[in-house]
Amino acid sequence: MAASQNSLQGSLFEGDSAPLTTKDEKAQSSKTSKENLTNQQLEKDALLRPRLKKKAKNENNTETGILGSNNFEEPKWSHHSLPEKEDLTPALRHYVELKASDPERVLLYRLGDFFECFFEDAITLSQLLEITLTSKEGGKKIGKVPMAGIPHHASDRYCTELIKKGLSISICDQLESAPSKGNKLIKRGITRLITPGTILEEGMLRANQNNWLACILIDSNYKKDINNWSMAQVDVSTGELVVQEGKEINNLKQELIKLEPAEIISEKNTILNDSWYAKSMHITEFNQTSFTELESKKTIQNHYHINDIQGLGIHSNPLSVRTVGGLIAYLNQTHPNLNQNESNKTRTHISIDYPRIKSNQAGLKIDNQTRRNLEISSTQRGGQFQGSLLWAIDKTLTGMGGRCIRRWLDEPLTDVESIKYRQKIIGLFVINSSLRRDLRKTLKTMGDLERLSGRAGAQQAGARDLIGIAEGINRLPSLAKNLSDPIFAKKYFKSIINIDQTLIDISSSINNQIIDNPPLSLTEGGLIYDGVDPILDGLRNQLDDHNLWLNSQELKEREISKINNLRLQYHRSFGYFLSVSKAKSIDVPDHWIRRQTLTNEERFVTPELKEREGKIFQIRSRIAQLEYEIFCKLRILVGNKAQKIRQAAKSIACLDALTGLAELAATNNYIQPKIVDHKDSKNSRKLSITNGRHPVVEQLLADKVFVPNNINLGSKTDLIILSGPNASGKSCYLRQVGLIQIMAQIGSWIPAEAGTISIADQLFTRVGAVDDLAAGQSTFMVEMIETAYILNRATDKSLVLLDEIGRGTSTFDGLSIAWSVSEFLAKNIKSRSIFATHYHELNQICEYIENVENYQVLVKHDNDSLLFLHKVAKGGAEKSYGIEAARLAGIPKSVIQNARKILNGLEQ
Numbered sequence: 001m002a003a004s005q006n007s008l009q010g011s012l013f014e015g016d017s018a019p020l021t022t023k024d025e026k027a028q029s030s031k032t033s034k035e036n037l038t039n040q041q042l043e044k045d046a047l048l049r050p051r052l053k054k055k056a057k058n059e060n061n062t063e064t065g066i067l068g069s070n071n072f073e074e075p076k077w078s079h080h081s082l083p084e085k086e087d088l089t090p091a092l093r094h095y096v097e098l099k100a101s102d103p104e105r106v107l108l109y110r111l112g113d114f115f116e117c118f119f120e121d122a123i124t125l126s127q128l129l130e131i132t133l134t135s136k137e138g139g140k141k142i143g144k145v146p147m148a149g150i151p152h153h154a155s156d157r158y159c160t161e162l163i164k165k166g167l168s169i170s171i172c173d174q175l176e177s178a179p180s181k182g183n184k185l186i187k188r189g190i191t192r193l194i195t196p197g198t199i200l201e202e203g204m205l206r207a208n209q210n211n212w213l214a215c216i217l218i219d220s221n222y223k224k225d226i227n228n229w230s231m232a233q234v235d236v237s238t239g240e241l242v243v244q245e246g247k248e249i250n251n252l253k254q255e256l257i258k259l260e261p262a263e264i265i266s267e268k269n270t271i272l273n274d275s276w277y278a279k280s281m282h283i284t285e286f287n288q289t290s291f292t293e294l295e296s297k298k299t300i301q302n303h304y305h306i307n308d309i310q311g312l313g314i315h316s317n318p319l320s321v322r323t324v325g326g327l328i329a330y331l332n333q334t335h336p337n338l339n340q341n342e343s344n345k346t347r348t349h350i351s352i353d354y355p356r357i358k359s360n361q362a363g364l365k366i367d368n369q370t371r372r373n374l375e376i377s378s379t380q381r382g383g384q385f386q387g388s389l390l391w392a393i394d395k396t397l398t399g400m401g402g403r404c405i406r407r408w409l410d411e412p413l414t415d416v417e418s419i420k421y422r423q424k425i426i427g428l429f430v431i432n433s434s435l436r437r438d439l440r441k442t443l444k445t446m447g448d449l450e451r452l453s454g455r456a457g458a459q460q461a462g463a464r465d466l467i468g469i470a471e472g473i474n475r476l477p478s479l480a481k482n483l484s485d486p487i488f489a490k491k492y493f494k495s496i497i498n499i500d501q502t503l504i505d506i507s508s509s510i511n512n513q514i515i516d517n518p519p520l521s522l523t524e525g526g527l528i529y530d531g532v533d534p535i536l537d538g539l540r541n542q543l544d545d546h547n548l549w550l551n552s553q554e555l556k557e558r559e560i561s562k563i564n565n566l567r568l569q570y571h572r573s574f575g576y577f578l579s580v581s582k583a584k585s586i587d588v589p590d591h592w593i594r595r596q597t598l599t600n601e602e603r604f605v606t607p608e609l610k611e612r613e614g615k616i617f618q619i620r621s622r623i624a625q626l627e628y629e630i631f632c633k634l635r636i637l638v639g640n641k642a643q644k645i646r647q648a649a650k651s652i653a654c655l656d657a658l659t660g661l662a663e664l665a666a667t668n669n670y671i672q673p674k675i676v677d678h679k680d681s682k683n684s685r686k687l688s689i690t691n692g693r694h695p696v697v698e699q700l701l702a703d704k705v706f707v708p709n710n711i712n713l714g715s716k717t718d719l720i721i722l723s724g725p726n727a728s729g730k731s732c733y734l735r736q737v738g739l740i741q742i743m744a745q746i747g748s749w750i751p752a753e754a755g756t757i758s759i760a761d762q763l764f765t766r767v768g769a770v771d772d773l774a775a776g777q778s779t780f781m782v783e784m785i786e787t788a789y790i791l792n793r794a795t796d797k798s799l800v801l802l803d804e805i806g807r808g809t810s811t812f813d814g815l816s817i818a819w820s821v822s823e824f825l826a827k828n829i830k831s832r833s834i835f836a837t838h839y840h841e842l843n844q845i846c847e848y849i850e851n852v853e854n855y856q857v858l859v860k861h862d863n864d865s866l867l868f869l870h871k872v873a874k875g876g877a878e879k880s881y882g883i884e885a886a887r888l889a890g891i892p893k894s895v896i897q898n899a900r901k902i903l904n905g906l907e908q
Contacts, residue, residue: 042538051530051537077138077145080119087141090185092118098172098190105170106162110188114149115171122148128165129158153520156203159194163204166282169194192460193334196282197263198236200335200455207448208394208402210235214261215327216252216277217291217319218270227252229276230319232327233259236335236350238403238450239457239646241327243320244358251360252276257368258410265330267291286330293318296325302347303328304354313357324355335458351457351642364412364745365762369786373765374738375696376409389739392696393748395663397440399448400649401656408657412745414759416677422658422747423672424487429662430749435482436662442478443656447471449649457642461635463518463527469638469645470510473503476648479655492654495647503648506641513634525624527631536630539623546616550576553609561589568609576613577603665749668699673744673755678797685714685797686758687741687832693751694736695743707870711737713832714758717853719825721843722836722872724857725881727888729870730836731767733857734801737834738765741799760832762798764790766805780808784817791824800825800833807838815839826852843876 037045077083080099088096091111095118099107106124108115117125118136125148126133135144150158159169173191197213205211212233219228229252234241246252253276256264264281267288277283289295300309300321314320332347372380379387390409396402413419429436447468455461456469476499483497513532530537554568557578567579577595580588585602592604638645664670676683691708698706707729713720724730740750744757766786787805794800805821806814818839825833826849835842846852854876860867866884883903887896 037538037542039535039538042542043534044538045541046534046537049541051540077119077142078123080121082119083138083142083145087139089137089139092136092138092145094185094188095172098170102170105168105193107170107172108150108155108159109172110152110174111149113152115152115155116147116149118145118147120146122146124167125150125162128167129161156201159201160204163194163196163199166196168196168284190336192336195263195284195334197261197265198331198334199262200237200451200458200460202448202451202455205237205451207399208396209406210240210403211237212259212261213327213330214256214259214264215323215330216256216264216266216270217323217326218249218252218273218276219319227273227276228319230317230323231255232320232323232355233261234327234331234352236331236352236458237454238649239351239353239454239642241324241352241355242358243314243324243355244360245317245320246360249276254368256281258371265326267326284330286326290329291322291326293322293325295329296322299325299328299332303352312355314355328352349458349460349639351454351639351646353643353646362411362414364414364742364760366412366742367764367789369789370738370763370765373767374735374742376742377406387696387700389696389742392699393661393664393743395660396656397444397660398446398652398656400446400450400653401443401660403450404650404653404657405660408746409742412742413747414745414761416675416759419675419745419747419759421490421492422661423675423749425658426662426665426747426749427672428485428487429659430666433666436659436666439479439482439655439659440663442475442482443652443659445471446475446652449473449645449652453638453642453645453649456635456638456645459632459635459639461638462520462522463514463631464520466510466514466635466638467516467518470507472652473507473645473648474511476503479652483655493651495644496651496655500644500648502641503644506638509634509637513630522631523624523628525620525627528627533626533630536623536626539619539626543616543619543623546612546619549612553612554578557589557606561587561592563587574603575605575617576609577605578609579603661748668695668751670749670751671754672749673752673757675744676756676758678759680758683715683756684758685832686756687711687713687737687799688715688754688756689737689740689750689752690754691752692736692740692755694732695739695751697732697736698751708752709733709736709870709872711834713834716851718830718832718851719822719845719849720834720853720855721822721845721876722834722855722857723838723840723843723877724836725859725866725868725877726838726885728857728859728868729872730857731803732870733872734765734767734803734834734836738763738799738801758797760797760799761795762793763801764794764798765801765803766790767801767803783808787821791821791829794825794829794831796830798829798831800829800831802833803836804838805835815841818842819845822852823849838882840876840878 080096080103083096085093085096095107095109098109099119099121106117106121108117110116116136122133123146125131129150131148131150134147136147137143138145162169170190171192171194172188175187175189175191197211199205199211212235215232217230227249228245228247229249230243230245231252232241232243244255246255256277262282263284264277265284265286268285269288271283271285290299297309300312301307304312306312309315309321314324328348331350331352335348335350337347337349366376371377375388377388377390378385385391390406394402394405396405429439449469449472452461452465452469452472455465461469476496480497480499483493488497513528515527515529518527528536530540550568554566557568558564558566561580563580563584565581565584568576569579570576574596578592580602582600582602588602588604591606593606594602595605596603673689676686678684689711692711693706693708722730722733740752740755741757741760741763743750744755745759766783783805787802790800790802802821806816806818808814809817818835818837819842822835822842822845825831825835826845830851843854846854854874855872856875856877858869858871858873859881860869861881861884866881866888883896883899886899
């Protein structure tokens, strides 16, 4: 006990506070301390004794541990519905009423410095978070009820764990600092709901990835596989809102798998049609009336403060109107606007951009099987980030830039001018290394303005968040100075180059009011500089006077008691006290009152000290309350500019992504490919790469040199039959071509010596297959379904990469399927295609179809030794060397020898 207390105490006068020097000062201190000054008197005092602006010193607050020690193995009151409400204490009665109104969510109820849970929620918390299950008096007829709590300052960390475990949370916080007159209880209410898709807290979000909340509606007049559907997706931390419409359930599935939403909301009828979502997805059923067209229009109008929704571009599709309206209604519930004085009808503090309509025709289409095969954002084995394309090319320095480059990979461009514009900017940064270095140096120190402004707009930003916003805004002129080239004049960077003066003013206000390193707590003072508010300065003057009195009192009591090592100290729990050693405690004056006894120390108080303590606490409380009010006014001002801050953040994100791609190109010897427009009839389908390299594999090869290869498709050749032994690099070659195509269409430079690349409308791959036991499908059936998907959707502008079609059935069946698929690609679709295979018989196709050519991966075979050269060259391989590959894999020698005998027999 003594050790923990000592950590919170210290001498009041070890700092730089000056001792009293004259009797006049003591008298003045005593006089002012007895006055209960009005605001006018405090302002006059601040004028007479002006305070110089200086940095406040933050006290080191030690964390308080979880309360309680009484374990409940089988709690009597294991559910909130068991006790009679009338028998509960007022606080627990309020808790049960709130819990009964929303029983599905864990209710965190603010009591002092803790968020507490009771009944079944307490048991859940203790089990999931491994914290102590304790108890609280529930009333005379009830006795003890289960209780578990978490410190309010560490709530983000604990809530993150609950969200990861699939739970939603209701936050009941204090709505006033002290009970109102005639009421013994502090007013409390639900301030927000935390669900997986509505998180704002920095510690609960992934910096480089959007946290999407999706709203799905399917036309109630649906027919199997031809449903009309609408999806609205929002990231509440950045304000992005995207609306998409489509047909066919499979297309909706593809979009959801690609999006990876943290949470999906919908209404009952749509959820009943369970063909569009997987059981693993987090689906929340929401109030059906919120999705009616009339209610949705009102919700949208109220949120954006508009009289008509036609300007938003979604009015022509009632399904999309209902989707967006239902989504905003859900945010109204999870993030309610607690400011009842506002005249507008906005019901949520969340700041959302106007809807961006996503066209189904825009961008390079990449289905989810292709995304997995190419390992664009995670590896197939283990789902790891390292080893993915995003890992290899993401050199961004901010969370904003990281999310931007991820979005570019999710939706590669098909507009040639946009691609070339990005290429030119990257080229400028590659050539001008000093410019690139200066920009990246500035970007490295930028906070995540997108999410910081989102929290400010939702009135959930802390003091450090506002400091981060100010620091980000202050760096805008430095960025603008480096963007003087005319190429940056486009709207991409408009909000950086033409800095909004109101943002500079906001930044100045933050820097002039909030101290440089503010505390985490907003309600304990120490936030605001001196010289900001005259009343605050007056209160601080009074506090200084009291501190001078305390200083003099320590000297006085030391002189009276003749105890030289006496210290006047302070403890957060016990207040002010006089501390003496055990040996000296028998000599203390009669007017001292024993306060506490510790192992090596005795603590005393005096009537004068207790009286002064009450006044000090009262002033400190007024200071903390006034500082919080000043901060809240400033936060509202910042929140009102959230949209403008976010516009600047989007420009910074693009700049970060482009400088990152330039850094990648400069350090990895990339080149700028020539992008061919479809209008160029001669080269409109050309895919020509000289000495291309796999962007991921070459970075993973620590002690080896990657062997580059060429590719030439779309001019005279539409289909390449690629043969060669297992483990020789066929799959790597296929993926390399696909990844280079994607990189080119996001505007990036590519790992090659030269390249001419035409725009692809779709990219398909089929590389390897596994059983889908859950759907009752074998490896071969999965392979055939994937192949059918490609053949039914590919066009002559598509890029198709196939590996080992037909290997899951008998030799002749498989060969027949592979042959027929190859002919269909070459003669019917005429897409640019590479078909990797072990069926050497397919080499005959080029003899009667002129747009087919044979290629092979070279190997060196000598005296039963096999050396993979990883080089692709013209001509078809005559052998698969499967037995040699098996030997290299460690198959027993006797098995290898027997396999050779069997092969000889079969060949004869």
